[in-house]
Amino acid sequence: MKKILLIFFLFFALVLKSQVANDSVRSYNCNHYGAIFLEIVNLPQTITWYFEDELLGWIEADTMNDVSFNVSLDTLITQRCGSFKVNVGTTTKFYWISCQLGIRPFHQN
Numbered sequence: 566m567k568k569i570l571l572i573f574f575l576f577f578a579l580v581l582k583s584q585v586a587n588d589s590v591r592s593y594n595c596n597h598y599g600a601i602f603l604e605i606v607n608l609p610q611t612i613t614w615y616f617e618d619e620l621l622g623w624i625e626a627d628t629m630n631d632v633s634f635n636v637s638l639d640t641l642i643t644q645r646c647g648s649f650k651v652n653v654g655t656t657t658k659f660y661w662i663s664c665q666l667g668i669r670p671f672h673q674n
Contacts, residue, residue: 584653586604592664595665599663605639612639613652614627614632614638623650626649631643632645646662
């Protein structure tokens with residue numbers, strides 16, 4: 566009986582842990598804003614996004630004007646390129662959104 570309870574407990578402990586099952590990053594360019602999309606198993610109570618500022622270090626992304634989220638906070642959309650990290654429950658993942666390419670109006674080959 567104790568073994569059954571132990572197996573039952575371990576099974577639910579592993580299943581109920583929030584995990585990022587899938588993710589994708591879209592770079593910031595002329596056609597669309599940069600974005601990070603997460604597919605989270607067992608959506609946790611806390612999802613916190615951070616941006617790495619050159620002067621301030623890691624700051625919370627929800628304090629920035631050019632960052633928006635969807636309702637469940639599993640998608641970040643931004644006009645800013647750089648390093649982002651997300652804390653999903655006890656898991657931390659790091660992401661990079663690349664910058665858009667610039668053009669030189671008087672470029673000669």
